[in-house]
Amino acid sequence: MPLSPHMDLEAELSRLEKAGVSAEALRALSERLEQMREEERTRISRELHDELGQLLTCIKLDFVATVRRLRELKTPGDVVDRLQSAVGQIDLGIAMVRRIATGLRPPGLDHRDLAGAIEYEARRMSSIAGVDMPVAARVTHAVDSEVATAAFRVFEEALTNAVRHAKATCIATTVGTTSRQRLILYVSDNGVGIPRARLNRGPSLGLLGMSERARQLDGTLRVTSRSGHGTRVLLVLPLTRRSR
Numbered sequence: 001m002p003l004s005p006h007m008d009l010e011a012e013l014s015r016l017e018k019a020g021v022s023a024e025a026l027r028a029l030s031e032r033l034e035q036m037r038e039e040e041r042t043r044i045s046r047e048l049h050d051e052l053g054q055l056l057t058c059i060k061l062d063f064v065a066t067v068r069r070l071r072e073l074k075t076p077g078d079v080v081d082r083l084q085s086a087v088g089q090i091d092l093g094i095a096m097v098r099r100i101a102t103g104l105r106p107p108g109l110d111h112r113d114l115a116g117a118i119e120y121e122a123r124r125m126s127s128i129a130g131v132d133m134p135v136a137a138r139v140t141h142a143v144d145s146e147v148a149t150a151a152f153r154v155f156e157e158a159l160t161n162a163v164r165h166a167k168a169t170c171i172a173t174t175v176g177t178t179s180r181q182r183l184i185l186y187v188s189d190n191g192v193g194i195p196r197a198r199l200n201r202g203p204s205l206g207l208l209g210m211s212e213r214a215r216q217l218d219g220t221l222r223v224t225s226r227s228g229h230g231t232r233v234l235l236v237l238p239l240t241r242r243s244r
Contacts, residue, residue: 038149041104041105042104042105044101044104045101045102045104045105046101046105048097048100048101048104049097049098049101052097053094053097053098053101056090056093056094056097057094059090060087060090060091060094063083063086063087063090064087066083067080067083067084067087070083102120102124106120106121106152109145109148109149109152114139114143114148114151114152114175114183115135115137115138115139115175117148117152118135118137118152118155118173118175119135119137121152121155121156121159122134122135122159122171122173125159125163129163131162131163131168131169131170131171132169132170132171133159133170133171133172133173134170134172134173135172135173135174135175136172136173136174136175136176137174137175137176138175138176138177139175139176139177139183140176140177141177141181141239142239143177143183143239144239144240144241146217146241147183147217147237147238147239147240147241150213150214150216150217150219150237151175151183151185151235151237153210153213154185154210154213154214154221154233154235155173155175155185155187157206157209157210158187158210158233159171159173159187160206161206161231162187162189162191162231165191165192166189166191166192166193166230166231167191167192168189168190168191168192168230169190169191170189170190171187171188171189172187172188172189173185173186173187174186177239181238181239181240182236182237182238182239183235183236183237183238183239184234184235184236185233185234185235185236185237186232186233186234186235187232187233188230188231188232188233189230189231190230191230191231192227192228192230193225193226193227193228193229193230193231194225194227194231207223210223210233210235214235214236214237217237217238217241218237218238218241219235219236219237219238220235220236221233221234221235221236222234
């Protein structure tokens with residue numbers, strides 16, 4: 001079975017680390033790996049939504065037309081009921097495809113609608129977790145697609161951490177742009193905070209991933225937390241990535 005591009009790059013990254021290659025070269029390879037992952041998420045999301053979603057919709061329409069015709073022919077009710085049940089299962093399948101596709105790549109990001117993507121994800125997570133997740137958004141400047149993606153992934157990670165570990169009852173998010181061509185993302189929760197012992201062990205993989213996204217785009221990430229007093233994540237990014 002041939003290796004995927006992702007697996008090739010991960011193997012190469014491991015090999016270069018063992019060979020003592022410079023940190024800058026490793027960062028460049030790591031950045032390319034993350035870029036390829038995002039591209040694949042986008043591709044799979046579009047194929048699920050456009051191709052599989054469309055196929056399921058066509059099947060549903062055929063079933064609905066068949067149910068209508070069988071009723072006209074006065075077919076026994078149990079037959080019609082089973083077909084009607086199948087239509088309901090197809091509806092569930094369509095909803096599942098949309099949910100998975102949106103999880104892979106929120107459609108708003110493809111239209112540079114970062115605020116819309118964040119508001120949608122907050123509503124979705126709030127309904128699942130039963131946690132209040134208010135969002136204040138004021139994105140008045142165009143945001144580069146790569147910058148919007150990085151900000152959304154940091155927001156996603158912050159939200160997931162708060163839901164899984166913080167036992168918060170409220171996770172508030174503010175996102176906006178400034179006249180100084182900066183994107184500001186601020187996520188705070190009222191949870192248990194990060195224990196000092198855990199902080200002393202160094203940042204988790206999730207925090208490292210968020211920091212690396214900020215660094216790659218010449219931005220900054222600050223995470224502050226105190227046991228029993230919640231956690232705050234502040235991300236600042238330039239609206240447009242500098243060419244390299």
